[in-house]
Amino acid sequence: MNQGEDRAARAALCGIAEPGDTFLNRIIDQVGAPGALNVVRTGRLPADLPAGEGEMRRLEHWRIRLRASAPEEDLAICDELGVRLVCPGDPEWPTTLDDLEAARPYALWLRGPADLRNRCLRSVALVGSRAASAYGLRVAAEMAAELAERGWTVVSGGALGIDAAAHRGALAVDGMTIAVFANGVDVPYPGGNEGLFAEMARRNLLISESPPGTPPHRLRFLVRNRVIAALSRGTVIVEAERRSGALNTAAWARKLGRSLMVVPGQVDSRSSAGCLRLLREEPDATLVTCCDEVIEVVGRIGTDLAPRPSAPVLPRDRLDQVTRAVLESFPARGAAGPAQLAAKAGIDLLTVNGKLGLLSAGGFIERTADGWRLTRAAKTRDY
Known part of the structure; x- marks a missing residue:
């Protein structure tokens, strides 16, 4: 397969379909990205690929959107902004994303100097509520800083609250942190984090499944959570309400067989209600209170053990x-x-x-x- 043709096809598919569409990934698996783009153009599926009414509607929707798409312009804008497109099979593609199987990204748009695959070899996701408490913000920042100081990459979603605190904590010690966007990597959302994103683009990495210029979309915030979980060796829920999107990331971590860790909070705190529910109901959730305990869970067996807490010597x-x-x-x-x-x-x-x-x-x-x-x-x- 021609690498340039495959890259151009994946750039086009990123612009016309929702991220991680299982039907589109089935088509790509069978006929490749250029073949999938041709299926969208013609509306003709391979004979041995069954499709229901809903899937045919999606195919027609993609065909209409393809007429207005301009993948060549997206790639040209990338050159101007210093954005690159990383595809499956590229040296920088993290193979952990393939664990998503039919929900994997078609490609990723990256902004920043860091190597994605290399930085994800030792990575931990720190996520939580946007409306975080002072306690949650402090824990997220301190834990991220200590992880980054010890060579771990902090992955989060770039949102207000816990996510931003985790990114800032890693940056404060000149460590590595990655933000996974639900919009284009050139679109600073939320606007309050614009300065944070500019600093991360200069020193670290911003990534997205959507082409440059794509505005934020409500449903894509949940969809991107699977990428956060897949890129990381484990996910820490620092603070979460009962309906927090961070619980969706926790669900993906469990589904992918990644370690799930939870920071406890006050029993009467609304901000920690989701965390406490995970600790009560999820047998695979591990309670963590510090960086050492996180590394013990995701680190090397028998080596990265947290020191046992000891009473003061009197x-x-x-x-x-x-x-x-x-x-x-x-x-x-x-x-x-x-x-x-x-x-x-x-x-x-x-x-x-x-x-x-x-x-x-x-x-x-x-x-x-x-x-x-x-x-x-x-x-x-x-x-």
Whole structure:
């Protein structure tokens, strides 16, 4: 197959069909992209490719749109904007997208200097609500920054809220981040993130299934979520309401066999209701609270293990077993003599007398007229 012909055909198909159409992908699989474009032009399907009434209507819709399409102009605009078209089989094409099977992209439009396939080898998706809380924004930014510092690419959707916080967190440490758009890579949507997208196009990567100039479309925001999930080794839902689009990304992660991770939130927080539901109802969802725990899930088995959380080391933890036994024999209130302490601890009097000096020097006990007693500090739980 001629590579230029295939590229031109896929550019045209991106402009006339909705992303990831299973019927169109079946046609491409059977006759190739140029053949699929010819099927759209003529309206004649291969004899052994069955189609229902709805599919024939879609075919007619594509044929009408093809008349007004200008894929050559789209490719020319790409040259002006520094946008490139990456197709299946290209060195930069991430093979993980093929896991989408009949829902895979026909091609991807990329803007930015980074190599998509290389950057997706170690990548994590961080997604969540647009109407995020201060807690969610902080967690997203901090987690993204720590992941990026450790060489992981942060993938998200470029939306307001959690997505933007994740992108900014990665950029803050000069790390790698990728935004998957539901519109053309030259269309800054939402407008409030225009500066963010300009910085990402300069240093990182913006990608879309739609040609340059394509405006945002409501349904395409859900459709693009499958690409976010497919590009990543795992997806972290940082914060999500019960009807958040991030839950759609979680569904795609599960369907594709990717790791699904969830950040917990307050039980009475509307912003975390979706996250808490995932943790309650999805047996494959893993609760994560920090970068180390995320890497443990998506990293190399037996190597990228998160350190086990440990309790703070208190002064009494540094005492040897015998000295600690003498200390534990002290009454909570009042004083005690060496003989009383020896009897309660089950330790000989000579040893107890030696340990009393050590405990006094350490600030655990003090001498009184009636014997020895615990200091005020030693009575607290943090001493």
